Amino acid sequence: MMNAVILVKHLTKDFKEVKAVNDLSFTVEAGQVYGFLGQNGAGKSTTIRMLLTLIKPTSGDIEIFGLNLLKHRKEILRQVGAIIERPDLYKYLTALENLRIFGAMSGVKISEKKLMEELEMVGLATRAHSKVKTYSQGMKQRLGIAIALVHDPKLIILDEPTNGLDPQGIADIRNLILQLSRERNKTLLISSHLLSEMELIADSMIIIDKGKKVVEGKVNELFDPAETLVELKTMDDTATFEKLQQSGLQKLIRGKRNDCILLKLHRNEIPGVMKELVQMNIDVVSFHSRHSLEDYFLSLTTGHPHVEIITN
Amino acid sequence: MKKILLIALLLNTVLFAKAQSVEDVIKKVKAKLDKVNDYEAIGKMKTNVVFIKAPIAKVKVYYKKPNKLRINNESGISFIPKGSVNINLNNLFVNTNGFDMIDMGKEAKTNLRIIKLLPKDENAEVVLSTLYIDESQSLIKKSKTTTKENGTYELEMSYGKYAEYGLADKVIFTFNTKDYKLPKGITFDYDDGSKKDQPTDKLKDKKGKVEISYSSYTINRGVPDSVFK
Amino acid sequence: MWKLLRIELFKIFKRPRTYIAFGAIAAVVLLFQIGMKFDGKTYLDLVLNNVSDSFEVTDEFKSKLLNGYFICFAILNILLIQMPLLVALIAGDSIAGEANMGTLRLSLTKPVSRTQYMLVKFMASIIYTLLLLIWLAILALFGSMFIFGTNSLVIFRSEVIEQMNSYDVLWRYVAAFGYAAVALTTVSALAFLLSVFAENSIGPIIATMSIVIVLTILSEFNIPLYDNTVKPYLFTTHMVAWKGFFYVQADADNKTIDGTIQNLPAILRSLGILVIYIVGFVGSAIWIFKKKDILT
Numbered sequence: 001m002m003n004a005v006i007l008v009k010h011l012t013k014d015f016k017e018v019k020a021v022n023d024l025s026f027t028v029e030a031g032q033v034y035g036f037l038g039q040n041g042a043g044k045s046t047t048i049r050m051l052l053t054l055i056k057p058t059s060g061d062i063e064i065f066g067l068n069l070l071k072h073r074k075e076i077l078r079q080v081g082a083i084i085e086r087p088d089l090y091k092y093l094t095a096l097e098n099l100r101i102f103g104a105m106s107g108v109k110i111s112e113k114k115l116m117e118e119l120e121m122v123g124l125a126t127r128a129h130s131k132v133k134t135y136s137q138g139m140k141q142r143l144g145i146a147i148a149l150v151h152d153p154k155l156i157i158l159d160e161p162t163n164g165l166d167p168q169g170i171a172d173i174r175n176l177i178l179q180l181s182r183e184r185n186k187t188l189l190i191s192s193h194l195l196s197e198m199e200l201i202a203d204s205m206i207i208i209d210k211g212k213k214v215v216e217g218k219v220n221e222l223f224d225p226a227e228t229l230v231e232l233k234t235m236d237d238t239a240t241f242e243k244l245q246q247s248g249l250q251k252l253i254r255g256k257r258n259d260c261i262l263l264k265l266h267r268n269e270i271p272g273v274m275k276e277l278v279q280m281n282i283d284v285v286s287f288h289s290r291h292s293l294e295d296y297f298l299s300l301t302t303g304h305p306h307v308e309i310i311t312n
Numbered sequence: 313m314k315k316i317l318l319i320a321l322l323l324n325t326v327l328f329a330k331a332q333s334v335e336d337v338i339k340k341v342k343a344k345l346d347k348v349n350d351y352e353a354i355g356k357m358k359t360n361v362v363f364i365k366a367p368i369a370k371v372k373v374y375y376k377k378p379n380k381l382r383i384n385n386e387s388g389i390s391f392i393p394k395g396s397v398n399i400n401l402n403n404l405f406v407n408t409n410g411f412d413m414i415d416m417g418k419e420a421k422t423n424l425r426i427i428k429l430l431p432k433d434e435n436a437e438v439v440l441s442t443l444y445i446d447e448s449q450s451l452i453k454k455s456k457t458t459t460k461e462n463g464t465y466e467l468e469m470s471y472g473k474y475a476e477y478g479l480a481d482k483v484i485f486t487f488n489t490k491d492y493k494l495p496k497g498i499t500f501d502y503d504d505g506s507k508k509d510q511p512t513d514k515l516k517d518k519k520g521k522v523e524i525s526y527s528s529y530t531i532n533r534g535v536p537d538s539v540f541k
Numbered sequence: 542m543w544k545l546l547r548i549e550l551f552k553i554f555k556r557p558r559t560y561i562a563f564g565a566i567a568a569v570v571l572l573f574q575i576g577m578k579f580d581g582k583t584y585l586d587l588v589l590n591n592v593s594d595s596f597e598v599t600d601e602f603k604s605k606l607l608n609g610y611f612i613c614f615a616i617l618n619i620l621l622i623q624m625p626l627l628v629a630l631i632a633g634d635s636i637a638g639e640a641n642m643g644t645l646r647l648s649l650t651k652p653v654s655r656t657q658y659m660l661v662k663f664m665a666s667i668i669y670t671l672l673l674l675i676w677l678a679i680l681a682l683f684g685s686m687f688i689f690g691t692n693s694l695v696i697f698r699s700e701v702i703e704q705m706n707s708y709d710v711l712w713r714y715v716a717a718f719g720y721a722a723v724a725l726t727t728v729s730a731l732a733f734l735l736s737v738f739a740e741n742s743i744g745p746i747i748a749t750m751s752i753v754i755v756l757t758i759l760s761e762f763n764i765p766l767y768d769n770t771v772k773p774y775l776f777t778t779h780m781v782a783w784k785g786f787f788y789v790q791a792d793a794d795n796k797t798i799d800g801t802i803q804n805l806p807a808i809l810r811s812l813g814i815l816v817i818y819i820v821g822f823v824g825s826a827i828w829i830f831k832k833k834d835i836l837t
Contacts, residue, residue, distance in 0.1 A: 052650040054835035074652040082650050088643020092556055101548050105651040147647070358796060365791040366704045367693070367799065388693030388706055389605045392597040489595040492700065498587055499699045500618050502781040503772075504788075504807035520595065 004066070005030045005155055005187045006051065011060035013046050013211075020046040022211035024060070028189055028204075033181045035198035035205030035219070036191035043211035044191040045085060048159050051189070052082055064155065078107050081153035083161055087144025091133035095124055095143050098132060099150055106151035115150065122146045122176070138169040145176065156180065156188045162197060170197070177201050228267060228289040231260045235283040243280055249273060332447060334413040334427050338405075340450040341443075344478040345402050350376040350535040351479065353526045357383065357390060361520035363492040364391055371524065373399075378406045380540045383524075393487045393522055395462050401452050401469075401478060404429065404441055419444060424453055437461065451478060463488030474529050482525045489520040542661065545653060549665035553631065559669070562627035563676055566620065570680040573616050574688055581607040588697045609686035610694040610710045614787065616681040621721055621783070625728035625753045627673065632666040632732035633745035636830070640837040641741045649835055659827045663733055670725045674718055682714055696787050705789050709799045717783040720812065724780040727815045728753060730822035731776075737830045740837050753777060776818045779811035 006028035013021040021043045028034040038044045049055040051062060053073055062069040064076045089098045096115060103110040119125045122142035132140065141161065148156055158177070162170040178201055180186045192198050198205055199219060206216040215222060234240040241256050252273070254262040265273060277284055353373040359366040370387040374380075381397045383390070397403055405411075416426035424444040431438055437459050444454035455467045465487050469480035553559050577584065582603045589598050636659075639645035649655065694710045696703040705713075731752065735745035756777040759767055772778050785808040790801035802808065 049646070049835065052646075054646055054649055056832070056834060074654065077650060077652040080650065082647070084646050084650070086643060088647070090552065090555075090642065090644060093552070097551075097555070101552070102647065102651065104544060104548055105648060105653055107652045358794065360794045360796070362795065363700060364702045364704060365789055365795055365797045366702075367706045367709075367797040389602070389695055389704065391592065391702075391704075392602075394595060394597055396597070487595070490591075492591055492702070494588060494591055494697060494699045496699050500614065500696050500784060500787075501698045502784045503778070504782065504785055504804050504811070 003030050004028065005032075005064065006034075006189065007061075007063040007066075008047075008051075009061045009063075011047065011050060011062065012058045013043075013050060013055060014058045020211050021050070021057075024208065024211065024213055026206045026213065026216055028187060030187050031181070031185055032203045033177060033188045033190065033201050035202030036189055036208075037193065037195060037198055037205055038191075038208040039193050042193075042208050044193075044208065045159060046211075047208070048082075048084060048157055048189075048191055051157060052080070052084065053077070054084070074107075078151070079154045080157060081106075081148035081151065081155070082157040082159070083141075083144045083148050084157075084159045086163070087140050087147070089132045089140065089143060089147070092131060094129050094131055095119060095135070095146075096128040098143065099147055102147045103150040106153075108151040110150060118146045118150045119143075121149075123172075137164045138166065138172075141165060141169065141173065145173070149180070154187060156186050158188065158190045160191055160193070162192070162194070174201055228265065229254065230263045230265060230270075230287060230289050232263055232287055233260045233285040235285060237261055240282050243282065247276070247280060249276060334415045334425075337425055337427065337445055337447055337450070338413065338429075341401075341445060341452060341478065342405055344450050344476070345405075348375070348377075348402075348477050348479065349532050350374075351477075351529045351531045352533070352535055353479075353529045355524045355526040357385070358523040358525075359391060359520070360523070361391070361489055362518075363489075366390065373524065373526070374535050374539045375400050375402075376535050376537070376540065377402070379403050380537075382540050384539075393485065393489075393520060395457075395459065395465050395487060396485060396522065398457060398465050399467060399483045399485050399524065401455070401467075404438075404443070404452075404455065404457070416442075422453075449475060451475060474526075474531075477529070477531055479529055479531070480526070482523065485522045485524070487520050487522070489518050491518075542657065545657065545661040546664055546668075549661050550668060553665055553669060558634075559631065562630055562673055565627060566624075566673065566677050567680060569620055569623070570616055570677070570684065573619070574612065574685060577607060577612050577615075578688065581612075592702070605692050606695055607689060608692035608694075608707075609682070609689040610691055610707065610714075611696075612685040612689050613682045613714065614694065614696060616685070617677075617717065617721070617783070620677065620681070621724070621781070622757065624673065624677075624721075624725055625780075626750050628666070628670050628725045628729045629732040629746050629749035629753075631669050632663075632729040633736050633739075633749050634742035635662045635666055635733060636736040636826075637739040637745050638736075638742040640739070640835075643837060645837060646835050655831045656827055659823075659830055663730070663823055663826075666729045666733060667722075667726055670729055671722055674722050674725070678714070678718055682718075694787065698788075703787060703789055703797075705787070705797055706799060709789075709797075712800075713786040716786045720783040720786065720808070723812060723815050723819075724783065727776050727780065727818050727822070730819045730826070734822045734826040734829075737826050737833070774814075776815055779814045782808050782811035785811075 004027045008027070009025050011021055011024045012019065024043070024047060036044055036048070046055060050057050051064070051069070053069065065079060067076055069076055090101070093101070096119065099115050099118060103115065116125060116128065119128050122145055124139060124143055124146065127135070127139065132143065135143065145158070145161070148158065161173050165173065174197070177188060177190065181188055190198070190202065202219050204218050205222065207214040237256065237260065241261055244250060244253060244261070252263040252265050254264045256262070274287070355371055355373060357369045357371040367388065369385045369390045371390065372384045372386055374382045374384070379397065379400070379402065381400045381403070383392050383396060410432050411429040412432060414428040414430070416428055418425055422444070425447050427443045427445060429441040429443065438457055439460055440458045442456040443452050445451065446453050449471070451469070451471055453469055457465045459465070465485065468484040470482045472481035474481065582600065585603050585606060589603070592598070636645065639648060648658065691707045693707050694705050728749065732745055732749040735748045736742070739745045756775045760772055760775050760778040785804055786802060788803035790798045790803050792798060
């Protein structure tokens with residue numbers, strides 16, 4: 001049986017003239033890894049800060065664990081662990097001291113043994129007594145995660161957890177998230193601007209833009225793996241673009257950029273399209289499918305037959 | 313005969329009175345004071361100066377002939393007025409090449425003989441001393457000294473146990489004080505918002521007073537010079 | 542609450558900058574003591590110049606005046622004007638520093654109410670202030686007593702000289718240090734309030750210093766326009782009231798009365814005004830902070 005861990009209803013936040021979050025509603029079910037997607041400035045951080053009571057909503061309701069967030073703030077936050085943007089910590093203290101401080105602030109008694117175990121889990125045990133200022137970005141991120149987890153919360157909110165990490169670091173975090181979800185049965189809300197990453201770990205996701213929901217749903221439902229966005233590069237894109245518009249391939253065009261033309265098509269259509277391009281005497285330089293949030297947005301803007309120029 | 317006797321008696325008293333010339337009176341007073349070569353006295357000193365709030369001090373007063381005097385506060389700090397050396401009456405008679413003495417007769421009320429001493433030495437610090445003397449005991453009860461530099465001092469003595477040495481049980485030393493006023497920049501003031509409660513006329517009264525009550529003297533047992541350094 | 546306070550103190554005392562103030566106090570006190578030890582009499586001549594016409598000013602008299610109590614008083618006179626700057630160093634940093642480091646947002650996602658968080662922060666800065674004062678007392682009072690000995694305390698004011706017995710001094714210092722704690726807490730509260738608005742600690746520290754300096758100038762200078770209008774309401778006017786504990790009552794003969802204070806009601810009034818300021822500053826700080834969106 002599913003029950004909602006986070007229930008957000010008509011959430012709105014105005015900053016003077018800007019509507020950072022606009023009538024946003026979504027639900028995070030227990031045990032899910034929930035992807036919270038949007039480009040930079042879409043309102044992700046503002047929403048997450050509202051979920052963590054750092055920002056007061058202008059209007060709307062937030063319920064976590066079935067309780068009103070503002071009325072049961074302490075009760076709820078005791079069961080929440082979070083990283084908000086960069087994992088900023090007390091640089092002049094050691095990893096262990098940081099962990100101990102934030103652990104103690106979580107209102108749970110945590111043994112020294114547990115603290116070390118937690119550092120062990122994120123691979124920092126050997127550096128437990130080093131000052132955080134000597135840490136690399138990746139190590140700080142891992143320590144941030146250890147802090148988010150140390151009081152064993154039911155809900156974990158990670159805001160852009162892979163920001164600034166190298167590929168190995170990103171892979172490590174990904175594995176950790178999956179482990180938390182599958183082995184420790186945590187509910188995770190993870191924000192990101194990288195769709196490709198979310199696809200790999202999220203069960204459900206929401207995409208927001210300009211503070212509004214664009215789409216929400218289960219990942220396997222949102223993405224038809226057969227549908228793909230293709231970047232087409234030719235010797236002369238402008239000429240090709242014109243030719244395509246006049247051809248039967250016109251319905252596939254999703255836009256044109258400085259260096260490529262975007263097409264959306266079904267996997268089965270690819271061989272046919274390739275043939276047609278050859279027949280049309282178009283010199284193809286490259287043809288590969290893309291998978292980014294931005295592209296996904298493009299694919300969603302089905303109302304427009306084509307977009308003249310989209311600058312990247 | 314009776315008449316002669318009466319005249320003789322009258323004459324006698326007149327003659328006797330004449331015999332107590334100022335020189336004699338002073339000589340007797342001096343003789344008494346001269347018995348003391350040195351002393352160490354214990355007493356309490358009360359300072360009453362308009363701009364000083366001072367506690368009562370336990371003092372030791374040391375004296376050594378001819379004019380060494382020192383007041384030591386044993387318990388703390390005391391502002392010792394300049395000219396306090398004059399609380400030793402001997403000081404009236406030193407430092408000069410002798411005096412011109414003027415007999416001012418007797419003070420009606422107290423029957424004290426008033427004698428003015430004018431130092432012959434023109435450079436002497438003391439310009440004039442007026443003494444009020446109890447002739448019968450040869451004790452100076454009061455004195456006023458005018459100096460060149462330091463204004464006028466007054467002394468008032470009361471005697472007891474040590475009267476035979478001419479040493480007072482209690483001395484009140486009255487002296488002139490100059491204005492006391494420091495710029496606020498260097499002082500430790502703060503404005504507590506209260507109105508200045510010191511009436512200005514009180515400040516104008518520039519007489520300071522020091523009162524020493526002696527409880528004991530140790531006389532002629534020797535006082536080392538180091539005390540007066 | 543106690544646990545949070547301990548965490549806060551732990552954080553404060555793990556930072557090197559915390560010890561700057563302790564070092565600064567030690568340096569000032571030591572320099573002053575050395576100066577007084579070797580050149581104190583010249584310093585005294587300045588104030589004694591005025592009385593030396595009527596009173597004997599001997600070397601021995603001067604060295605008696607330069608006792609530990611007097612030295613401590615002189616140090617307090619200098620340092621308690623400067624110490625607000627040191628106190629602001631920590632209080633101004635308390636919220637702004639966390640905002641700057643980015644730790645504020647993480648701390649506030651913990652199950653701790655913002656009011657509680659603020660109170661703990663403020664209490665920590667009070668404790669820091671107290672420790673600074675205890676440090677000052679150890680060095681300036683006990684240190685000077687040790688180096689210079691004790692004697693009657695003589696305080697030269699602009700129109701009167703206050704003199705009290707040595708046995709009547711120590712309790713006055715206890716009271717004065719207590720008062721100074723409240724006075725410095727006022728500055729601390731101001732820095733704390735300013736700290737809420739800032740995202741780096743330099744801003745509130747400098748702002749606090751500037752405010753204290755400007756108001757102190759207003760308080761110290763005798764400008765008739767401000768004397769009865771602005772001055773009585775400035776906290777800086779009342780911060781120096783600790784000196785009142787060293788102004789004694791005297792009887793009709795100008796004899797010091799042991800154990801008395803000339804104008805206790807004025808001191809208590811000043812104390813009351815400072816407490817009002819503290820409550821005002823801290824109250825507004827909490828009120829503003831509670832409503833604040835944390836964007837750092």
